Amino acid sequence: MVHPYVISTLLSLTALAGYVAATYQVGIGIYDCTGPAAGVTFMGYAKSKQIGCGIHLRQFARSYIIDDGETRVAYVTVDTCMISHGLKKEVLSRLRKRFNGTYGYQNVILSGTHTHSAPGGYMMDMLYDIPDKGFVGETFMVLADGITKAIVQAHTNMVEARIFIATGEIIDANINRSPYSYLNNPEEERAKYKYDTDKDIVQLKFVRASDDVPIGAINWYAVHPTSMNNTNCLITSDNVGYASILLEQFVNGGTIVGKGPFVGAFASTNLGDVSPNLRGPKCINTGEDCDFKTSTCNGEAKYCIASGPGKDMVESTSIIANRLLSKAKELFIQNEKEELTGPVRFIHKFVDVPKQKIKIRAANGTEIEVRGCTPAMGQAFAAGTTDGPGEFDFRQGTKSDNPIWNYIRDLIFPPSEDVKQCHSPKEILINSGKIKFPYEWQPEIVATQLVMIGQVVLAAVPGEFTTMSGRRLRATVKDSIVRNGGPANARIIITGLSNLYTSYIATFEEYQIQRYEAASTIFGPHSLAIYQSVYSDLAEAMLKGEEVPPGPIPPDFRSQLISFTPPVIFDASPKGAHFGDCVQQPPDEVRIGETVSAKFISGHPRNNVKQGKTFLTVEKQLENKTWQIVYTDANWETRYKWKKTCLFKGTSEATVEWDITGDVEPGTYRLRHFGHYKLIIGAILPYSGTSKSFVVTK
Incomplete structure (x- = not known):
């Protein structure tokens, strides 16, 4: 080839x-x-x-x-x-x-x-x-x-x-x-x-x-x-x-x-x-x-x-x-x-767009001056798109006001008449240009x-x-x-x-x-x-x-940024088990066109994002009995899935999946998982796990 x-x-x-x-x-x-x-x-x-x-x-x-x-x-x-x-x-x-x-x-x-x-x-x-x-x-x-x-x-x-x-x-x-x-x-x-x-x-x-x-x-x-x-x-x-x-x-x-x-x-x-x-x-x-x-x-x-x-x-x-x-x-x-x-x-x-004023030609041919507005989002923004709809009762293509949402808006930061006029016919939902707490919104x-x-x-x-x-x-x-x-x-x-x-x-x-x-x-x-x-x-x-x-x-x-994403407190493995243990093994034999998976005891992936590295590998055994990496978590054919199994105990599991496509060579393979776990004292330590080997056949 x-x-x-x-x-x-x-x-x-x-x-x-x-x-x-x-x-x-x-x-x-x-x-x-x-x-x-x-x-x-x-x-x-x-x-x-x-x-x-x-x-x-x-x-x-x-x-x-x-x-x-x-x-x-x-x-x-x-x-x-x-x-x-x-x-x-x-x-x-x-x-x-x-x-x-x-x-x-x-x-x-x-x-x-x-x-x-x-x-x-x-x-x-x-x-x-x-x-x-x-x-x-x-x-x-x-x-x-x-x-x-x-x-x-x-x-x-x-x-x-x-x-x-x-x-x-x-x-x-x-x-x-x-x-x-x-x-x-x-x-x-x-x-x-x-x-x-x-x-x-x-x-x-x-x-x-x-x-x-x-x-x-x-x-x-x-x-x-x-x-x-x-x-x-x-x-x-x-x-x-x-x-x-x-x-x-x-x-x-x-x-x-x-x-x-x-x-x-x-x-x-x-x-x-x-x-x-x-x-x-x-x-x-x-x-x-x-x-x-x-x-x-x-x-x-x-x-x-x-x-x-x-x-x-x-x-x-x-x-x-x-x-x-x-x-x-x-x-x-x-x-x-x-x-x-x-x-x-x-x-x-x-x-500074809100301070811009320019001359344009109007529909009737006359020249008029127009300006930029301070930022604001309309009610149809909350409706989302057909790729990902929003919630509540918002709709696209509507210019009529909603008294309930206008009331909520005005409690936070009501738009002035000048802002309303500037954005017309937009019905303003979020007067974002005027909200500066805790820092700039847009x-x-x-x-x-x-x-x-x-x-x-x-x-x-x-x-x-x-x-x-x-x-x-x-x-x-x-x-x-x-x-x-x-x-x-x-x-x-x-x-x-x-x-x-x-x-x-x-x-x-x-x-x-x-x-x-x-x-x-x-x-x-x-x-x-x-x-x-x-x-x-x-x-x-x-x-x-x-x-x-x-x-x-x-x-x-x-200096003003705030975050409500909770940190990882600690990780734990179930009693008698260790991080990286493969608790769900792949079958002995799988066919091309099938999906094979393995499950491992894991730590939280936020402990280390593995930049430039991987949470998984699919490896093929060569004739000299060494193992060659053929796929990582950057490949379309693989998926790394993580799930918390008990919030209070700090236990979690990782699943490695591999779709075996038609261009895969038959042979002996294994799945591996890599990660880090966090101790209650704050130390973060690496671990790895390996599944048993399995044979891929046509």
């Missing part, structure tokens, strides 16, 4: 024949940033009961550094829900100690993939950390550590390289989850596009100049990583994270995940109103279609849930990931590629940033742009680039959920409908227009080589 890496290299050699010498230095890095595997609430669905109970796929930070000899930029895509200002600040602080001023706010983009199945508690904005019981230091520190190490790895691996861009179309991997809102955009604007979501996939491919071997790739495709729904409690990077792993395995070969040398990523873009659940929303209590406007079933949002394309959420994740992979592989090996040429540029500015100062590599422009945006919002911003930035002497073939890529998080950005027309995305557009109806103005000015300044004022630095809340 020819190694996949050899195949991809040969294909690359064919594709690159005749190209001129490279002009960039490129570094690639990847590092584990998996948070606490259990006991911490997941970030994304805002479900306080969605608490981690193990690992299906580990989280990774994938780093790409590009240098033209004079200017350097770093782009990092992270398997986490989003990026907070505090997290980026911590990463830059660590990099500053190692590399002085090489990396800063201006030339580093940190972008979250937006998986909804990873530990939360790291945002440092109160509203986003509330469902996660406040700040969780373990989540924050492992993210900061993993991102930093990925950048350091890329920094030390710089080589001369060429960069190529390719585009394609994936029809069957996303749908619009708010089509009612989308249809409120102008008909003549909608007529310019074939679909109500962006179906384009854009790929940057990095190829080492010395031997034409591919060293990395980044793919941008608009889809929410919400194939795994809010009942899932295993950490996973979801559809785009699995697609990244599949691409890396395609090039690198082998089964071990996260070790390189090739690093492939699927990163977020304008995914705000885009869902992977292709069957669309149905009433799970009746099987009928949900109400088109409000996404309710007989007035209740909790029964209106989207799913598919698989029979369950795990199969759906795999299907979407493989559809992304299929087109990415096609782009990866195709001969027709456009090479990036030209300098590297960057520009960055912090903007940011008012945002990070805006452009990075230009040849003819490619990365627009790093601090939130989730809807499909049409992203289209408008791309058009605005390109117009500014071309008007100011930039390349006519400039390709603008929205890099979503970057550097700081401000929820959603809907168009003015979508805002009038007040579905979830609009209710979560925190700076009011003209948020998009303000961003368009800011990014247009940034593009002009970048092309002209002008410096822009850095703007006001967002506040730092490190």
Whole structure:
């Protein structure tokens, strides 16, 4: 069998024949940033009961550094829900100690993939950390550590390289989850596009100049990583994270995940109103279609849930990931590629959005002045989406007030008439911009940033742009680039959920409908227009080589953070047993296509997150009687599950599961578990356990 890496290299050699010498230095890095595997609430669905109970796929930070000899930029895509200002600040602080001023706010983009199945508690904005019981230091520190190490790895691996861009179309991997809102955009604007979501996939491919071997790739495709729904409690990077792993395995070969040398990523873009659940929303209590406007079933949002394309959420994740992979592989090996040429540029500015005032053209043709609003969330925000509905009696697409919730709101912090008018027609549920206890609930100062590599422009945006919002911003930035002497073939890529998080950005027309995305557009109806103005000015300044004022630095809340996540007190093993004992053995023989498992006495996984390591291994016995690791807890084929068996005694158990897929070689295997337990005096000690061996047959 020819190694996949050899195949991809040969294909690359064919594709690159005749190209001129490279002009960039490129570094690639990847590092584990998996948070606490259990006991911490997941970030994304805002479900306080969605608490981690193990690992299906580990989280990774994938780093790409590009240098033209004079200017350097770093782009990092992270398997986490989003990026907070505090997290980026911590990463830059660590990099500053190692590399002085090489990396800063201006030339580093940190972008979250937006998986909804990873530990939360790291945002440092109160509203986003509330469902996660406040700040969780373990989540924050492992993210900061993993991102930093990925950048350091890329920094030390710089080589001369060429960069190529390719585009394609994936029809069957996303749908619009708010089509009612989308249809409120102008008909003549909608007529310019074939679909109500962006179906384009854009790929940057990095190829080492010395031997034409591919060293990395980044793919941008608009889809929410919400194939795994809010009942899932295993950490996973979801559809785009699995697609990244599949691409890396395609090039690198082998089964071990996260070790390189090739690093492939699927990163977020304008995914705000885009869902992977292709069957669309149905009433799970009746099987009928949900109400088109409000996404309710007989007035209740909790029964209106989207799913598919698989029979369950795990199969759906795999299907979407493989559809992304299929087109990415096609782009990866195709001969027709456009090479990036030209300098590297960057520009960055912090903007206090509520203080922004701009002139826009009204529908009647007159010029009017509009402004940003202080942050506020609408009532439809609490309704959730068809990927993950909310609770109580909230509905999407409603602009009528609710006296009960308004009364509760006004007891906490009532919005002024000016705030109500600014956000109209949003019916405000949370007047978050005015709540400063115990610290800021949502940011008012945002990070805006452009990075230009040849003819490619990365627009790093601090939130989730809807499909049409992203289209408008791309058009605005390109117009500014071309008007100011930039390349006519400039390709603008929205890099979503970057550097700081401000929820959603809907168009003015979508805002009038007040579905979830609009209710979560925190700076009011003209948020998009303000961003368009800011990014247009940034593009002009970048092309002209002008410096822009850095703007006001967002506040730092490190000294005010609170947490209600209880610590691990101690672990204990049952009487007469030891940590690591295998209390449920696998059978003597299992067949390919079956699932095998073993159960072990364990300690709490929060005692040690096993960064860069694993809670499990699947090992194959070789002819010399030694054991070879073939899978870890980062593989799709495995699952690490943890459960507390007695709260008062401090006992728990870990289950290791392995799906034996068709590419597994028959032979003798065993399952192992690794962990740490905590003594009542505070000491944390390692342990391991091994199952008996078993035979895998066809």
